[in-house]
Amino acid sequence: MANTAQARKRARQAVARNKHNASIRSMLRTSIKRVREAIDAGDQAAANEVFSKTSSIIDRVADKNIIHKNKAARHKSRLATAIKAMAA
DSSP states (O other): OOOSHHHHHHHHHHHHHHHHHHHHHHHHHHHHHHHHHHHHHTOHHHHHHHHHHHHHHHHHHHHTTSSOHHHHHHHHHHHHHHHHHHHO
16 A cells, blocks of 8 residues: 555556556457458448548557557557458
């Protein structure tokens, strides 16, 4: 348990920040699943549209350091590759 007032405040802030970051990570995962669902459905137009929105979300989350920039790039690359493979 935190002994000083400062440590107690930092503990409270950590709990609030963790809750906020968890909701943002959840939003990220949901948007990635939406792209995957569009790809699995075989609808390339819908997949491209959803991918553009998801790409923006991925970049925003990476800018806030909730996920690493390399992880963001990896997600975007894999989704883009999957969409391009639909055309072939």
